Amino acid sequence: MGDLTRLTAADLGALIASGEASAVEVTQAHLDRIGKVDESIHAYLHVDTEGALTAAAAVDSARKIGSPLGPLAGVPLALKDVLTQEGIPTTCGSKILEGWRPPYDSTVVRKLRAAGVVILGKANMDEFAMGSSTENSAYGPTRNPWDLDRIPGGSSGGSSAAVAAFTAPLAIGTDTGGSIRQPAAVCGIVGAKPTYGGVSRYGLVAFSSSLDQAGPFARTVLDAALLHEAIAGHDPLDSTSIDAAVPPVVAAARQADVRGMRIGVVRELSGEGYQSGVETRFAEAVELLNSLGAEVVEVSCPNFDYAMAAYYLIAPSEASSNLARFDAMRYGLRVGDDGTAGVEEVMSRTRAAGFGPEVKRRIILGTYALSAGYYDAYYGSAQKVRTLISRDFDAAFAQVDVLVSPTAPTTAFPIGDKVDDPLAMYLQDLCTIPSNLAGNCAMSVPVGLAPEDGLPVGLQIMAPAMADDRLYRVGAALETALRERTGQLLIEGAPPL
């Protein structure tokens, strides 16, 4: 049957449903590949061999007794280590949660199980999803399968690298400021941030509650749509979850047609700071969309210039509160409990030892921004900017169906390049942050390699809230046209590991 790990999720699902391949076979093939290549990639923090094979065997048994199988039944997946899975270590890439095994499943995991998806293990990430390179993981960095000396993006770098290294056809990431889209872009795969409230956050360890959103990684737009559909939908356990039908993302991915659509290029997301090869490939892709029958116009979103500043007040503020619970009292790391230290000292010592520098930086920033006397100037102003950015989107979407921009200003940079320069690191999220602030949806699709470094470039598509299907329509059209040109997906041309 050839190498099962090279197949798309849709194809694997079809083979398993028809009995041409067993879920156990498919799972074993991926476990074998993890064993072979993950030492050099380090996409996984924990591989649940036994659990994965058990889940796969259950899918095979269900098929044998004639139970109907969903399109992803038996398809393996890497789960970002920020989502709880009962009994499986969940670290969020942090020492402070080392050894913690959650007693409950996140809603995403519950839905994956219901769809018969096989969870291979937990994917590496920047500590508490704070970062753009996965270098902030307390368990060591993940490497980009295109170039092992480069970053796979972040914070969901383990997820993107697993999919790009063919150790999983699918992965779940989370996106607070671009943490699905930027890793997808720099790894040459597809990643989508659903509309805020489209996928339940129950069991997603919060970084910034009003921005966090889980979403799919895949090597094709259709695979991403299948995964999106499997995890989306209203959840009574998350009061910010939207009580409405899931947008028809799979149908849109199959439609793959942009004729008659109006596409807006965001003027503010280009120019200084953007790598030339990124701009070249982006411009070509926009040309391509135009040639496929979309009308392309330039759109201005003037307040996007303030998005970064607003984000770095809102996200750390919420994080400073969300991360307070890691206090050594109930679970996770406990340092300094030597019988003489008081409770505050144990809390303090544990947090000093358990959090990495970027997490501490943001906790301090957020604590400051929420302090009495500063609240209005910082958190309050940031919320106003947030409103203005939403209005920019509203005005833009009154003219166009979707907006496009480069996903990230640069291709994957070398590991270690920006670790001492947090501001340079933060710029990676320049294009992706506005959609988190507005709560709408966005996707990154690969559009080629930058001529100067031969590394993948991503194009970002942004659509209004609950119009996630438009992302898939545009993304699939672009993917199809590009594949017709080169004869393969971009990721299929990645150097062998």
Added chain:
Amino acid sequence: MTALVPYEQALEAYEPVIGLEVHVELGTNSKMFCGCPTEFGAEPNTQVCPTCLGLPGSLPVANKKAIESIIRLGLALNCSIAPWCRFARKNYFYPDMPKDFQISQYDEPICVEGYLDVEVEGKTYRIGIERVHLEEDTGKSLHVGGATGRIHGASHSLVDYNRAGIPLVEVVTKPVPGTGALAPEVAKAYVTELRDICKTLGISDVKMEQGSLRCDANVSIAPRGATEWGTRSETKNVNSLRSVERAVRHEISRQAGVLDAGGRVVQETRHFQEDSGTTVSGRSKETAEDYRYFPEPDLVPLAPSADWIEELRAALPELPTARRRRLQGDWDLTDLDMEALINAGALDSVEETVAAGASAEAARKWWLGEIARRANEDGVEVSALPITPADVAAVVALVDAGSLNDKLARQVIEGVLAGEGTPEQVVASRGLAVVSDTGALGTAVDAAIAANEGIAEKIRGGKVQAVGALVGAVMKETRGQADAATVKALILEKLGVSE
């Protein structure tokens, strides 16, 4: 420590201002933000889930019943109900707070600007309600190994999270000036009234001893005639209605002592000591803690529709004030009688006794007399005594039927209180029926006349008022079981004298 100034003396020099913050645990079946049960007294940490334990990844979902309850309370307290408001996070580190923040409300409470009228000594005081908001309760810490049960000196602490996440309503008054010497009574009357409203609405069991109603009393005093109010203290741990009154009274005396000695009152939290009736300093609030409040991003804003609010308003039950007015009219009581009944906490009992068939007059007499005396001796509410309105109604019926006289009825009530059974059982076991058999009485009367011939002679001679002595002798002989009027008539008849 500065000496206390006697209360009356303190009031001559100073004018108090009081303020009350009352926490009421709602009696919802499930917690505020998760589905865990709320029963009191369960094994520690058995009524918990990822959400109320604040486990990573868990999320809160607001309890609609709790929101309904607080809106009903707000309406009963004449508040405006916010058409849109949010929960907020109050951030501080403490082991009994699973998330190290409490979900509460900050600058957008759901109920604002209300009032509650209370009556004290015939005068009505309008207590302004600043806000009524909803929050989650914390867990309960047990500090082990220290002498005081406080964290200081303890070797370790245990935390029970069963209470964490129980819906808590906080009712905050505006500062209440102008109560003068009656400040303690007004404070007590307010908490009582608030408790009764919660009970009437059925939103809480409001048991102060179990902590389902907790009160913080804020007190400040300023020299009479001063234009500014003094610095306030906030007394916590006020666990009974009586303690509310005592705590306010003590704080007035204490603060007067501080000011008289030339000191200044410190803005601080104090703890009420039940045994001594005094307050002791807790943590100082001079450097206000910064709770870094911000809107809770995990919850959507509360936006109760106007229709829903009106529906709830229309369905409110008769509130205590209206009920008292109705009962006072029905029972034809003076204001003072009514106040005595309320102060004795006997309103419900009397109403139920009347409902069980007794006259209002008789019901009031027993509850305010024998039973209230006993409650007072035991330091409990009349309703806590082991006698029911049905028991009292049964006693009244026996008196009305002539089977018991007052003296015997008192003995019956004593028997019921002593756990000897129902009134009927006590009558039977103690043999307390009135002796109305004139044959048996005749023998006793004859004996009394024979033993007191001198007195009998006086009566025959026209000194009818001397008959009391003979009646007494007969009553003694019959151990009080005779009907005094019958005895008197029988004696006069035997002596051939008419009244």
